[in-house]
Structure formats: C-alpha cells, structure tokens
Amino acid sequence: MARGEWDFIAWLREKVASDPRLRVGIGDDTAVVTKGSSDLVVTCDMLVEGVHFDLSQCTPADVGRKAMNVNLSDIAAMAAHPRWAVVAVALPRDRGRGLAEGVYEGLSAAAERFGVTLIGGDTNSTPNGLVVSVTLIGEVTEKGAVLRSGAKPGDVLCVTGPLGYSLDGKHLAFTPRVREALLLHERYELHAMIDLSDGLASDLFHLTDESGCGAILEADAIPIRSGPADDRSPLEHALGDGEDFELLFALAEEEAKKLLEEQPLDSSGTHISEVGKATRTSEVLLRSGLRVEPLRREGFVHRW
Amino acid sequence: MARGEWDFIAWLREKVASDPRLRVGIGDDTAVVTKGSSDLVVTCDMLVEGVHFDLSQCTPADVGRKAMNVNLSDIAAMAAHPRWAVVAVALPRDRGRGLAEGVYEGLSAAAERFGVTLIGGDTNSTPNGLVVSVTLIGEVTEKGAVLRSGAKPGDVLCVTGPLGYSLDGKHLAFTPRVREALLLHERYELHAMIDLSDGLASDLFHLTDESGCGAILEADAIPIRSGPADDRSPLEHALGDGEDFELLFALAEEEAKKLLEEQPLDSSGTHISEVGKATRTSEVLLRSGLRVEPLRREGFVHRW
Structure with a gap:
C-alpha cells in the first residue's frame, strides 16, 4: 500500500462526521455500527486490474475468489460472522461474458464456503480493465468485535x-x-x-x-x-x-x-x-x- | 443500461443462493435483509469514468455527489432511511490528490445532506480511469420497505x-x-x-x-x-x-x-x-x- 494512500485515509478520517451509532469508523479492519441490540461490521475492498492482479497470471475465478476472500479476512480480524455481500464490477467491454461468469463463480464459491449470501450488486461495462468491488456485512458474536485498539502493555x-x-x-x-x-x-x-x-x-x-x-x-x-x-x-x-x-x-x-x-x-x-x-x-x-x-x-x- | 447487462443479472439471480434472512434479493432497488427485529436495505452502485461521466464535462465533486445520490435514490425507492455508506475508489495515478479530495467532498456533502455517515472504504490507485463505488445501508421504517412487487391490477x-x-x-x-x-x-x-x-x-x-x-x-x-x-x-x-x-x-x-x-x-x-x-x-x-x-x-x- 503506497504511503500516499495512508495520508489520504488520515485526511478522510478527520473529515468523516461522527455518528453516535458508529462504534468504530475508519482505522480498524472494518467499521462497526450499532443496529438494534447488536453490532454490524462492514468492510469494502476493491481489486483493480493492472494493480492487484494480472489476468495473464491468474483466472477470472481467482480474481473473484480473492475479492471475496480479502473482505472475509477483514471480517475474520473482527472475529465476526460474515453474512451478506454486495458486489460491483466494471467488466471490460471487449472481453465477453466468460470473464464475468468466471469472476462470479469465484466470488460465489468463496461466499458459499463461509455462509455468505450474495444479496445484490451493480454490473457495468468499461473501456478499461476489470474492477471488482465487494462490500461485506457481518454480525459480531455475543462477545462483540475484537478491535485493533485493545492491546495492553505486557500482552x-x-x-x-x-x-x-x-x-x-x-x-x-x-x-x-x-x-x-x-x-x-x-x-x-x-x-x-x-x-x-x-x-x-x-x-x-x-x-x-x-x-x-x-x-x-x-x-x-x-x-x-x-x-x-x-x-x-x-x-x-x-x-x-x-x-x-x-x-x-x-x-x-x-x-x-x-x-x-x-x-x-x-x-x-x-x-x-x-x-x-x-x-x-x-x-x-x-x-x-x-x-x-x-x-x-x-x-x-x-x-x- | 445495456441489454447484455440485464441478461447477466438474470443469470446471477438464478445462481444466488437463498438465505432465509434475505427477504428481497436481486431484482428490487435494494436488497432487504432481516437483522434482529427489523430489516436493513443494502444497495451498491459504481460510476466508471468514460462510461458514466466525463471529467472534461463535470468536476470530481459532481462525480462524488452523483455516486452517493444514485444510491440514495435506490434507498428512497424502498422508502427507507439511509444510514451508512462505504466507498471504494480507484484513483488515476497521474491525476493527484486534488481529484481524490474533490470526489470525497462531493460524496460527503451528499451524505451529510441526508444524514448518512461515511463509515469506511478502500482507496486504490489505478493506471486507468476513475472508478467510484458506493455501498449504502439503510433501515426500513416501522411500515417496512416498499418493494417493486406489490402493484395490483386497478392501482x-x-x-x-x-x-x-x-x-x-x-x-x-x-x-x-x-x-x-x-x-x-x-x-x-x-x-x-x-x-x-x-x-x-x-x-x-x-x-x-x-x-x-x-x-x-x-x-x-x-x-x-x-x-x-x-x-x-x-x-x-x-x-x-x-x-x-x-x-x-x-x-x-x-x-x-x-x-x-x-x-x-x-x-x-x-x-x-x-x-x-x-x-x-x-x-x-x-x-x-x-x-x-x-x-x-x-x-x-x-x-x-
């Protein structure tokens, strides 16, 4: 991750409004929001062709699986149950339906393995490379989420x-x-x-x-x-x-x-x-x- | 929206696994999932440079505002309260930080106007064009969501x-x-x-x-x-x-x-x-x- 990216996240973090129901915002593996009597965790990761993957080195299904798995890893870091995913893709116009199907086969195989339901998404065509963005929503256990911020000296x-x-x-x-x-x-x-x-x-x-x-x-x-x-x-x-x-x-x-x-x-x-x-x-x-x-x-x- | 896109959504809809807590899946303005005693609505829309906008015709803030507003419109169509947004962006490497800040100014102005908290996101650089993907989570009112599917003859x-x-x-x-x-x-x-x-x-x-x-x-x-x-x-x-x-x-x-x-x-x-x-x-x-x-x-x- 480029250093410039971190500066941007710091900038964003300061700007983001506070919400009493937002328990954890930018700066942990996922956001945590309070809904009813319990908490939801929400995370989003985007994979961009030419940056995160090279389709001469992997299959469309590899990309779909990784796009889901990196989000699952963030939910894991909160020790929460992954539940629902929405997916937005930009599909290169000139590369046909097989690419789209491959990506979704990978996404859905990874989702199914961890009990995640694919609940919606947005499909777009693009003159440029493939982009896959997954948002994953999870639920914390009765013990709540495990944050980055709880380590104590001596741990x-x-x-x-x-x-x-x-x-x-x-x-x-x-x-x-x-x-x-x-x-x-x-x-x-x-x-x-x-x-x-x-x-x-x-x-x-x-x-x-x-x-x-x-x-x-x-x-x-x-x-x-x-x-x-x-x-x-x-x-x-x-x-x-x-x-x-x-x-x-x-x-x-x-x-x-x-x-x-x-x-x-x-x-x-x-x-x-x-x-x-x-x-x-x-x-x-x-x-x-x-x-x-x-x-x-x-x-x-x-x-x- | 291209015809091919609709075919793809139909294909996807058939493939998506059923989940007893998924009340409404692909095919409405948003997904509806049951969380505790009430329902959440979730929607996702991506804007792609060269497809949905042209930065010689509009500002980065216009793009950010539109990316949030199209999702707000989907939540409106369910007659639900928009609450939390996560944003993934692919930022062109050669166009600097001003572009990123403009996009986020537009996003956050639109979010603030409707009481939406920006809870997280993912920032990436890309050798290609700007991509902005927003996922918006809302809560239904006591009367539930208004679906596309309830019209009756004579209405x-x-x-x-x-x-x-x-x-x-x-x-x-x-x-x-x-x-x-x-x-x-x-x-x-x-x-x-x-x-x-x-x-x-x-x-x-x-x-x-x-x-x-x-x-x-x-x-x-x-x-x-x-x-x-x-x-x-x-x-x-x-x-x-x-x-x-x-x-x-x-x-x-x-x-x-x-x-x-x-x-x-x-x-x-x-x-x-x-x-x-x-x-x-x-x-x-x-x-x-x-x-x-x-x-x-x-x-x-x-x-x-």
Whole structure:
C-alpha cells in the first residue's frame, strides 16, 4: 500500500462526521455500527486490474475468489460472522461474458464456503480493465468485535500460520481465517486483532498505533514460509511481504500461555506462534539475537 | 443500461443462493435483509469514468455527489432511511490528490445532506480511469420497505417531478427523493415503488414484471421537463431518457385520489402526477389520444 494512500485515509478520517451509532469508523479492519441490540461490521475492498492482479497470471475465478476472500479476512480480524455481500464490477467491454461468469463463480464459491449470501450488486461495462468491488456485512458474536485498539502493555503477540512469500502461490489461494478467529474469540480473551494484509511489520504498527502502546518482536520466533531465494532474507519477507491474510492478535500473558499450550487450531493445520510482546513505550522494536533495533514499517532489516 | 447487462443479472439471480434472512434479493432497488427485529436495505452502485461521466464535462465533486445520490435514490425507492455508506475508489495515478479530495467532498456533502455517515472504504490507485463505488445501508421504517412487487391490477400509477432531458443539467445535480418517499410512505398505503433511473418505460416494466401485472400509461398525463429540441419528441425523452431519479409508485384508487388532492409534496416543490394504471393483463400499453399501442422498453414511440 503506497504511503500516499495512508495520508489520504488520515485526511478522510478527520473529515468523516461522527455518528453516535458508529462504534468504530475508519482505522480498524472494518467499521462497526450499532443496529438494534447488536453490532454490524462492514468492510469494502476493491481489486483493480493492472494493480492487484494480472489476468495473464491468474483466472477470472481467482480474481473473484480473492475479492471475496480479502473482505472475509477483514471480517475474520473482527472475529465476526460474515453474512451478506454486495458486489460491483466494471467488466471490460471487449472481453465477453466468460470473464464475468468466471469472476462470479469465484466470488460465489468463496461466499458459499463461509455462509455468505450474495444479496445484490451493480454490473457495468468499461473501456478499461476489470474492477471488482465487494462490500461485506457481518454480525459480531455475543462477545462483540475484537478491535485493533485493545492491546495492553505486557500482552503477548501471536500470529497464525507461517508468514512471507505470499506472492509465491498463496496470495490467490489463501483461506481467510474466519473460523479460526471465531474459535479463538470464543475460547480466549483476545484484547486486539488485525489481519496481516500489508505485512507483519506494517500491520503491527497499525495495531500498536490504535492501541497506544509499543511492541517488541522476536525475529527468531516469527514463523516463516519457505520461498524462492532472492536478495531479501526470509525474515524480511515475513516482515514486509504482505498478503499473508493470517491473524495477529494480543492477549494477556496467562491467557496466551493457556492458548499456546492448547494450540486449539492445530487440528485444522494452523499452528499459533508467540512472536513478541506489547510494551509501555511507543517504540516498536525487533530483537535478533542480542541486537535490538527499531522495526521499520516496510519490514526492511538493517544489515550489520 | 445495456441489454447484455440485464441478461447477466438474470443469470446471477438464478445462481444466488437463498438465505432465509434475505427477504428481497436481486431484482428490487435494494436488497432487504432481516437483522434482529427489523430489516436493513443494502444497495451498491459504481460510476466508471468514460462510461458514466466525463471529467472534461463535470468536476470530481459532481462525480462524488452523483455516486452517493444514485444510491440514495435506490434507498428512497424502498422508502427507507439511509444510514451508512462505504466507498471504494480507484484513483488515476497521474491525476493527484486534488481529484481524490474533490470526489470525497462531493460524496460527503451528499451524505451529510441526508444524514448518512461515511463509515469506511478502500482507496486504490489505478493506471486507468476513475472508478467510484458506493455501498449504502439503510433501515426500513416501522411500515417496512416498499418493494417493486406489490402493484395490483386497478392501482393508480403516479410519478414525482417532470421527466426526461436529464442529461440537460439534471443528471449531475438531482435531489434523491429520500424525504419525499418517507413522507409518502408514512401518509399513504403505497403498494409498490421504484426510482426512475433507466427511464419511465423501462422502469415501469421492472415494476410490472416484479408485480406480475400489466399497465397502461397515458401519454398526455406524463409530466415532461422542457429540454433542447432534437429528433426525438418530448414524450420519447420522458419515456426513454433515464436518470430522472424521480419516483414511480402504485397505490389503490381511493388512496391515490386522496393523495392527488392533497398533493403533500407541493410545499417542497414536487408535484405528483397520475400517469396510468396497473392492469390485469401482462401487457404494458401506451395510450396517446385515441391510439393504444404496446409500450417499448426503450421508450421509442411509433410514428404514425
């Protein structure tokens, strides 16, 4: 995500009017609004051809599935139940109906897998590339949503799954952690959670910024996917790649100890790793062996 | 709206899974879902540069305002309260931040005017043109939503405002009939309603198709905006132009008589006109003087 985009979101956040029924606005994984006696979560993500995907490298169904899955990942980050989706597409005029059908096959397969009903949408033709925009509405559980903002100094930071090298096959075929998040939220007292879309380093900053705390990451504890060798280290891939769509969450030390012993997701193939702690300062640090240095949002690691 | 688009929506409608809490799916102005003890309405419209607007003919704020207003018009057609909006935009890389700010100024001005809170969104850069996609969530009143499907044979068909020639200034600067629809729904028993986005002829077919009835339109009774002379008659403009964003609604004869006498919207400058009746057949007819002919969806009128 370009730096300019973040400036824009900050600008927007200041401008957006306050609404007493808007519990959480711009700045979390989803918005949270109060409807009747409970809360709804709402999220929206758009995929743009030439920016987020290349149809010479993937199928229309891959694009549709990813468009739904990135939104499902945001709902997962709130530990909420995804329910209803609306979809707006701009379909290139010259590429026929097969493209549209492929996109919707992917969208609806992902929706069906997580019990989401496709309730409406808008179909347009365009002289330019394919655009797919999904809005997903969910419902929080009885325990409410898990926000980014609840981490406390001393909390243990955990992640699901190995991180990094998502472009090596995973970014189009990941499983949004909807069921995992609901199970964790039901069985443990989670203080804060975010999905890893921008990269562990960047998303950790989002969590600490919203929580008003700092953090220290343990480089040796970060689970890393294997991937092709290049000029960046595996650690840099895990910190900076983005599109992992795994979960980063914070919980109290005793609760974390219980969770890490029980490993409640192991039966579904998802191991949970402790990767660091929330701290009282506003710094976000990375410890590698005996060295401690400030973590960079981009995940770049200083070479000594 | 291109014919191919309608085929696609029909295809989609058949594929979309059923959900017991989805009261109204694809085929009305908005979807209606049941949440707790009441219903939510959800709608989504996308505007694409080069298809729906031309930035040499309008400002970025015009685009933002229209993107919000077309969604507000759909919520109006359900006679519901608009509440929350999420916005996804694809911003051309080479046209800078002013474009983004203009779009959001237009969006937020329209939202504020109707009490809508902008709760979130997604900002992307694109190598191609501007795309703005708005999803709007509303709440129905105690009387529920007014659907397209409730017209009964014998019902009187009414419209707000004069129709046609929207491209002559109105399509970028219309007022969505949110307040008018809520007032009408509160004071009268409306059987069915739709907003006029595709054109009176086309939208009347949507209403009769969903209601399972026919209709007869009275050409002389249709209120027509004045516009520049061209090779189409004023009546053809009123039937076929689209983007009026006025309301077409059906109600019982006695109720219509009361409404037409009271003209409850005159004080806000909106006159209501009776334009025809719903009928028992499946035909949709147009009466001009002594002649009665089948109405064409495109609004084209046979030259005698």
